[in-house]
Amino acid sequence: MRQSDAGKFRHPKTGDPFALRADAIDGDQVVTGVLTASGQEFKIVKGIPRFCPEENYAESFGYQWQVFSTTQLDSKSPWGPQSERRLYEETNWPRDLCGQRILEPGSGMGRFTEVLAKTGADICTFDYSVAVDANFRNNGHNANVCFAQGDIYSPPFEHASFDKVLCLGVIQHCPSPKDAFMSLTRFVKPGGEIVIDHYRLYWKSLFFGKYYLRPFTRRLPPKALHKFVRFHVGWVYPLTGLIHKVVGRPIRGFSWLLGMADYRGVYEVDEATLYEHSLLDTFDMLAPAYDRPKTLSQIRSWFEDAGFVDVVVRPGWNGIEARGKKPR
Numbered sequence: 001m002r003q004s005d006a007g008k009f010r011h012p013k014t015g016d017p018f019a020l021r022a023d024a025i026d027g028d029q030v031v032t033g034v035l036t037a038s039g040q041e042f043k044i045v046k047g048i049p050r051f052c053p054e055e056n057y058a059e060s061f062g063y064q065w066q067v068f069s070t071t072q073l074d075s076k077s078p079w080g081p082q083s084e085r086r087l088y089e090e091t092n093w094p095r096d097l098c099g100q101r102i103l104e105p106g107s108g109m110g111r112f113t114e115v116l117a118k119t120g121a122d123i124c125t126f127d128y129s130v131a132v133d134a135n136f137r138n139n140g141h142n143a144n145v146c147f148a149q150g151d152i153y154s155p156p157f158e159h160a161s162f163d164k165v166l167c168l169g170v171i172q173h174c175p176s177p178k179d180a181f182m183s184l185t186r187f188v189k190p191g192g193e194i195v196i197d198h199y200r201l202y203w204k205s206l207f208f209g210k211y212y213l214r215p216f217t218r219r220l221p222p223k224a225l226h227k228f229v230r231f232h233v234g235w236v237y238p239l240t241g242l243i244h245k246v247v248g249r250p251i252r253g254f255s256w257l258l259g260m261a262d263y264r265g266v267y268e269v270d271e272a273t274l275y276e277h278s279l280l281d282t283f284d285m286l287a288p289a290y291d292r293p294k295t296l297s298q299i300r301s302w303f304e305d306a307g308f309v310d311v312v313v314r315p316g317w318n319g320i321e322a323r324g325k326k327p328r
Helices: 003-008 059-067 082-091 111-117 131-139 177-185 203-207 210-217 222-247 253-257 271-286 296-305
Strands: 019-026 029-037 040-045 101-105 122-127 145-149 162-167 188-198 309-316 319-325
Touching: 003 019, 003 029, 059 131, 059 222, 059 271, 082 111, 082 162, 082 188, 082 319, 101 111, 111 122, 111 131, 111 145, 122 131, 131 145, 162 177, 177 188, 177 296, 203 253, 210 271, 222 253, 222 271, 296 309, 296 319
Parallel strands: 101 122, 101 162, 122 145, 162 188
Antiparallel strands: 019 029, 029 040, 188 319, 309 319
16 A cells, blocks of 8 residues: 555544554555544555455455466456457546546456556545455556555545446445445545446356356355366366257356356357366356346336436346436
């Protein structure tokens, strides 16, 4: 954490500003130290303020993004700027956002942080898991990004202080998705906007094999699940590949029916890259403690209940994409 970033944080419950005690400094970075407010201390560990318990329901994501720490980064990807494309298609934002503040909850290893940093905006990004450490390694060189480990239900920032809030791939994995959304709306300025995505509940959900495996897999420790995923993908991938050859074209529905992510026929990249992404997203499907898809109308009702306007809710990359503005 840069010393100058201390003023960006607020006590998660009281909203009071922090006093910084820097115990170890490397250049302008506070490597270890303490933030104190309202009689409570929060440690800075490995350059990141920690506002939540180390062990929590997002443990699997922490493990996931340490193992696959650069797999989804556009700068490392052989299949081009997919994160950049997805971000701008879902948000409809301009690429120059200088002078604006953006809050990015649940940022994982920073695939979208990398894209946001290029906009020139002031980015505050956080994750509930230690995946934030991978994000810090990937994007900590950007002077316009500050990092924290924090809770989506009580982010450590000032209310109504962000022009934009971006939350992709997160809310469906929270214990109470609507409450997580409502929590984030508190941080949007009047006239500002929030963009989220969510898994979609509809008839095709019956044919997603992950929902039949998850009662077992979500209870496994992350390392044990990782071994299971390698075994599972190890037999499903060649089996469905054989079916693809017999049919004469990729029919990925077989793979998803068997609980495996499959991008053959979607991206023209080498086989090793396709296989790695299959491992990553299969783990991502089977690991979370919570996976609660919603209908389009349910997501739309959240925005209505929050009083947002210019609401757009539609099918998207992750099932549903939605955005809206807070009235001035």
